[in-house]
């Protein structure tokens with residue numbers, strides 16, 4: 001009976017498996033790798049590796065483009081032999097995804113090894129992530145950002161924050177456990193809201209003193225403990241520019257690796273048109289003001305820090321397309337231009 005059940009069930013589950021989309025099968029496979037250390041260690045022998053050195057990703061320049069190379073397990077082995085290192089190094093790698101064909105991808109920080117030897121051996125260079133994100137292909141930026149964030153999280157969570165005992169990671173690197181207290185730690189991100197405030201015909205952009213000269217962007221702030229997204233937006237807008245939000249709506253979200261793993265939640269907010277003027281919080285902001293449609297459209301065309309005004313200060317420019325703030329600004333332009341006059 002068990003054998004019959006097995007045969008029928010086995011056939012049914014393989015049929016289900018075939019009926020699943022490539023995406024579903026891939027996600028199920030990744031989940032198995034996270035849950036099963038033996039399977040994950042086995043998969044690593046045929047996986048590919050993205051390299052980092054003290055959290056800087058390895059890039060190669062091909063023509064005018066920068067690419068993020070994936071090293072095969074065989075190439076990794078060869079390089080480690082050259083550096084007189086054992087494959088023990090690979091234990092530090094973290095699972096970051098897999099191909100449609102279920103080839104798992106890992107990220108590995110080789111900060112303990114000599115950088116220049118690897119760079120000349122692999123014909124490329126370890127590049128600061130802030131720089132790397134803006135020169136690689138758009139599809140590679142999120143991958144570099146999430147890989148670095150996961151590596152950074154492991155680096156800074158080697159000890160239990162309750163007992164001070166060392167924590168142990170699983171093979172995939174999706175969690176760490178303290179065996180003294182039984183606490184399981186999962187990689188964390190801090191939620192941040194980024195809000196483009198509009199009064200219906202103008203939008204509000206601001207600068208912090210630490211921003212590059214001339215750059216204006218939407219307001220942003222961390223969610224306080226216990227707050228929902230709506231409450232954070234209302235509080236941040238009140239705190240930073242002294243305005244009261246009337247309505248708000250969600251646009252999109254993005255993982256941002258600086259200063260360390262934020263989940264940026266991007267929203268639009270409308271304030272009452274007849275409200276008093278901006279009352280800026282000078283502890284946080286250097287400048288905050290309303291921008292009309294024309295000024296925004298002009299600003300979007302400008303390269304960072306490219307145009308000077310008569311008085312020598314820079315004309316306003318906005319964050320690059322990799323930043324979700326720019327998406328909010330572009331959406332606002334679209335709303336304005338699609339509204340009947």
Ligand SMILES: [Zn+2]
Nearest residue numbers: 160163178181
């Ligand atoms: Zn503990």
